[in-house]
Amino acid sequence: MLLYDQALVELEAGDYLQASEKLWGAAAQALKSVAERRGWKHDSHAQFYNIMAEIERDDNTSELRRDFDSAAQLHTNFYENWLNEDQIRWRAEDVGHFVEELNGMS
Numbered sequence: 843m844l845l846y847d848q849a850l851v852e853l854e855a856g857d858y859l860q861a862s863e864k865l866w867g868a869a870a871q872a873l874k875s876v877a878e879r880r881g882w883k884h885d886s887h888a889q890f891y892n893i894m895a896e897i898e899r900d901d902n903t904s905e906l907r908r909d910f911d912s913a914a915q916l917h918t919n920f921y922e923n924w925l926n927e928d929q930i931r932w933r934a935e936d937v938g939h940f941v942e943e944l945n946g947m948s
Contacts, residue, residue: 845864845865845867845871846864846865846868846937846938846941848864849861849862849864849865849867849868849934849937852864853930853931853934858923858925858927859919859920859923860920861916861930861934862916862917862919862920862925863916863917863920865913865930865934866913866914866917866920866937868913868941869909869910869913869937869940869941870890870913872941872945873890873893873944875944875945876893876897876944877893879947879948880896880948882896890910894907894910897944897947906940906943906944908936909936909940910940912932912936912937913936913937913940915933916933916934916937
């Protein structure tokens, strides 16, 4: 969880934009890892949504969708700076759960 850990460092330092982008990066890398292991394409943002749909179907889970949505909102926040500290912190928890769950998938 290197990117995730660095995101928490940025968050504690008050650099909310960098924390947001690193949290998104951690989620994106976890998605790419699952896609790579399963032989799915994973070279665009659009495909991330397809990967999530496949994960939901194959693993019969919808709980990760909220976590992924939190990560996507953090990515947008990097560009638009619309989330406050508390909103970033609870989304960081979602991303932590997301990364942990995806890293445990084959």
